[in-house]
Amino acid sequence: MSIYRKAVNNPVTTTLIFVAFMVFGIFSLINTSIAQFPEFDSNTIMVMSSYQGANAADIETNLTKILENALNGVENLKELTSKSKENISLLTLEFEYGTDIEEATNNVRDKLDMVNSQLPDGVTVPVIFKFSADDMPIMMLSATATESAAALDKILDDRVATPLARVSGVGTVSVSGAPTREIKVYCDPNKLQAYGLSVSTISSLIAAENRNLPSGNIDIGSETYTLRVQKEFSDPSELLDIVLGSVNGRTVYLRDVASVVDGSQEREQESYTNGSRSARIIIQKQSGANTVNVIKGVKKALKKIEKDLPSDVDIIMVRDGSEEIIHTINSLKETILITFLVVMLVVFIFLGNWKSTFIIVLSIPMALLASLVYLFATGNTLNIISMSALSIAIGMVVDDAIVVLENVSTHLSRGEKPKEAAVHGTAEVGISVIASTLTMLCVFLPLTMISGMAGIMFKQLGWIVSIIMIVSTTAALTLVPMLCSRWLKPNEEHGRLYRMFFTPIDKFLDKISHGYSRVIGWAVTHRKTVIFGAFGIFMAVLMLLGPGLKTEFFPHADSDTVSATIELPMGTAQAVTADLSERITGQILEQVPETRVLNATFGQADTDNIFANMQSNGTHILSVNMNIGRPASRERTSAEIADVVRAILREYPEIRKANVNDGGMGMGGASTVDIEVYGYSFEETDRVAKELQAKLLATPEYSQVILSRDEYTPEYQMDFDRTKLAMHGLNSTTAGSAFSAAMSGSVTSFYREDGDEYSIRVRYAPEFRTSIEDMENIIVYNAQGQPVRMKELGNVVETLVPPTIERKDRDRLITVKGIVANKVALSEAVNAAQQIINDTPIPSELSIVIAGDYEDQQKMFHDLLILIVLIILLVYMVMASQFESFMSPFVIMFSVPFALTGVLLGLWTSGQALGMMGMVGIIILLGIVVKNGIVLIDYTILCRERGMSVVEASVTAARSRLRPILMTTLTTVLGMLPMAVGRGEGSEMWRPLGVTVCWGLSISTLITLILIPSVYCVFATRQEKKANKKK
C-alpha cells in the first residue's frame, strides 16, 4: 500500500503524528533561549609574557620575535598579531572560525614549551589566555548616592556585587568609579629630616604597631586559656599616637611629622552619571551563558537587592545587553506573523475556499514548530538567523501543499470519490513534489557544510530550512491528502457573497491566463527577438547597475547605546580630564536630548578591577557611555547621534584620539576599513599613516579615523649616577625605593573595620609632590644614617617613551582605522581609501594592505561564491536526473541570471548595499527561481508526450500552469515582503534579504515565463530535427 493511501486510510495516526510534532515544537519554543546571533566559540588566544626592564624594541627582538616564529606554524592560525611594549609582550592568535579552541590552546602550549629554553633569562613563562567575545560586558549599571556616597564603594561591593555574582551565568561583577577608602599618612619631609626619619621607617613602624599576635596557651587550674596580644588599630586616629622614636630625650609621635587623613584614594577611577558622582557596575557573563537569561536573572536579583539598599542609593541601567536582542526577536516574531497572514490571504484569494486554505496553511505552523525541535535539541537559540530562516520558509512551505491540493481538486472535479481523488491526485504529483524539494535541499544543505564565519552564521539557516522543507513535503504527501479526503467536496455550491467576491477575481485571473497564452503564442514564433531581448535586458542591467553595486559586510543597525573613548595627551592630570569630562558631557546632554543615561568614567583603574584593566585606562582617558533609548522612541538613528558626538569632540583640540561607536560589539556596529601600513621604520610608517589619516578624514566616506600606534610619550626618569651612589654608600635599589615610597607611598599595613581592609599608605604630603625640585629634594638615608638628597645622586630627566610596537604576521605595522560614515557602504569607503592610497607616494620599503571588515567581507564573498557554483551544479544535477535529460534543466537554468538582474534592480531602487544577508538571498533564489521553470517544462514535456507539437505544447503548458506558478511565486514574494519593508527594531539586518528575494524572484519569474518557453522551443525543435535526420 502506498504511503498516500496509508495516510488517507489512517487519519487518526496521521493526525496524531503531526500533532506530536506540534506539541514537541511548542515545548521547544517555550524552552529555547533567545540571542542575537548563533553562538560560536571564541577564536582568539592571547599569549602574554614579561621581561622586566626591557624596552619595547628589546622586547620585540628578544621575546616577541621568538614567540612569533614558534607560534606561526600552529594549525588553523588565521592571523598573528603582537604588541611589544615596555616589559610586556602580548601576542594575539586569531584562529579560523570553527576551530576547536581547546585543541588550539594545546597546540600553542606545545609550541611554547619547545621555545621556552630559547627565551632570555628573566623572561616569565608565557601565559595563555583564552579570550572570548563572551567576556565582553553584557550589562552596565550605575549607582548614585547622596548621604551614603562615602560608603558607596563598600555598599556596592557587599550588597550588590557579591549577590549579583551568585546569579547563574554571571562571570564577574566589577565596581569602579566610587571613592575607595584609604588611610593616608601624609608626611612633611622637612620634619622627617629634622628627626632623621624616612617614609619606609614610618611605614614599618605603623605595621609593627598594627598587629594582633596569638601568643600560645596557658593552663590555670583546670582550664586552658589562649593568649593573644590584640593591638590592631580600632580607629584611624590612633595612628597619630604611634611613637616613632626619641630625639634629644623627647618622644617623637607620628603627629609630630605627619597628618592622618581618613579619605579616599588619591588616584582612582571617577565615574559620573548624568553629572553626579556615581559608581559603575559592569557585569560580564560566563563564557557560553545566554545573555538574555543572565540579564533576566540579574534583574530579578536586583529587584530584591534594591529593597535592602539605603534609600538614597539609586541604581540606574546604563546599558542592557538583552533589550536590543529581545526587541529584535520580537520584531522578527511580528514579521513572521504578518508573513503568515499574507500567505494565508494569497492562498485564500486563489482558492476561494476556506477549507482548502486551512489545509494548506496548516503546514506552516507544523513545519515551523518541527524545526524548533531541531533548535532545542541542538541547544541553539532563536536568533536573527534562525528566525529569518523561519520567515523565509513560510512562503515556500505552502508550495508542496498547493501542488497536491490543486491536483486532488482536479481529480475530485472529475467525479472521483474524495478518498480516491486524494490518493491518486497525490500519487501523480508525488515524484515532482519530492524532486522540487530536493532542489531546495541542494541549496540549503550545502549551507550547513561551509566553514568559517559564514558557516557559523548559516549552519542554522541551512538546517532549519531543510527541516522545514522535509516536514512540509511529508505533510503535503500525507496530511494534506488525508485532510482533502475528509474535507473537500466536489463542485461545492457557493453562496451569493462568495460569488460577488470571487467571480471578479476568477475572471481577472482568467484574463491574465488568456493574455499570457497570447504573449506566449507570439513569443514562441519570435524566438530570436525574445531571446535577444532578454539577453539585452540582462546585459543592460548588468552594465548600468553592476559597476555601481555597493557592497557591505553587515548592515549598520540602529542601537540604543553610543560610547566614546577619549584620549588626552598621555600624562594629562586627572583634574584636567575631570574638567574636560564635565564640559563634554554637558555639551552632549545639550545637543543629544535623546540621552537617557550618560555615564562618564576616567582615571586610573584599581588593579583588582578586571574589566577596567582589560580596557586601557589612565588619568588621561575618558570613557563615555550613553543610553539613548530604543530606536522607536527617537527620530535620529544611533549613527547620526554618534556623528553629533564626534562633531562635539572635534571642537576640543586637546583631544588626541577619540573613538566614538554606536551599538554593541562586533556585528551591527559601523563598518570599519583598516589600512595596514607595514614597514620597519617608525618615522616612515608614522608619516605615511598620518598622511593617510588626514586624507581619509577629508573624504565624506569616513566619519572618524584613528591610528593604532601611540605617540612617543613624555615621562620623568630619576636617573641615578652610579659613582655618586657609591660615594654615598647607596645602591640604586635603596635609592629607588626611597624615591618611590615618597612619591607613590608605601603600604605595609591595613586598617581593619567590620571585616574589611583599607590600605594605610604613607607618603609625602601632596604639597611636597608638585615639582621636579620636590623630587630632587627627596631624602634617602645611607647605611651610616646620613641623609642624602636625590639631587646629590643624579638628575630627574625628561625622556620620551617609544610607543608600543605592533606587529602582524611577523611584520611591524601601524593601522589606520577608518569608521565608515553613516549611510555610506563599505565598498564606497574602500574605493575612496584605495584612491587615496594610490595618490599617496609610498616609499618602496613600505607595503599597504586594506583589512578590517573589508577583508572579512571579501573572504566571505569568496566562500559564498564557491558555494553558489556548487549549488548551481547540484541543482542542475537533480533536475537532470528528474527529467532524465541534459537539455531541459539547461533551459530551466536560464531563469538564474535574471534573478541577478532582479537583485541588482532591487538593491538599486532601495539604495541598499549587497551584504552578507543579500548574498544569502541570492543563494536562496538559486533554489526557488528554477521551481517555476520545472513546473513549466515538466508540463510542456507532458503535452508533447500527449502528441502535441513543440509550439502547441509550449503554449498549452504556459496557459495551464500560469495559475499555480503565480500562486506559488506570489506566496513566496509576498511572504518575503514583510521582511523587505520591515521597519521594526533590527530590521536593517534582514531587510536586504527580503529585498533580494522579492526582486530577484519577481523579475526572474516575469522574464522566464516568456523566455523559457521560447528557449525550450529552440532546443526542442533542434532536437527533433536531429532525430528526424537520423531516421
Next chain:
Amino acid sequence: MKALFIAYNQAFNEEIAEILEKNGQRGFTRWTDIQGRGSVDGTPHMGSHAWPEMSHAILSCVEDDKVEPIMAQLKEADMAAKDLGLRAFVWNVEMFY
C-alpha cells in the same frame, strides 16, 4: 452464466466490487494497476508521465438474471463521472466446474 469483464479507472477502486456484492455476486477476479485505453475517447490509463492514471479490471462470472441490474448500475456509475472511464463487456460462459 455470463462472464462480465469490467475495465475501469483506478479511482473507482472498491466501488465496482461493491456493486457486484450488492447484487449478490460474490465471486470475481481482479487485476489492479494495469494499462488501458478507450477506443473512442477519454484519457488513456498508461501509468506514464504523460498519462499517469491506471486501470483496474474485474472478471466475474454471474448468473444470467444478475447481468442486467449489474450492467445498469455500472452504467450509472460511469455516467456519474464520465471523465474517469468505465467499460463492461459480457460474454457467454461455455463451461465451468
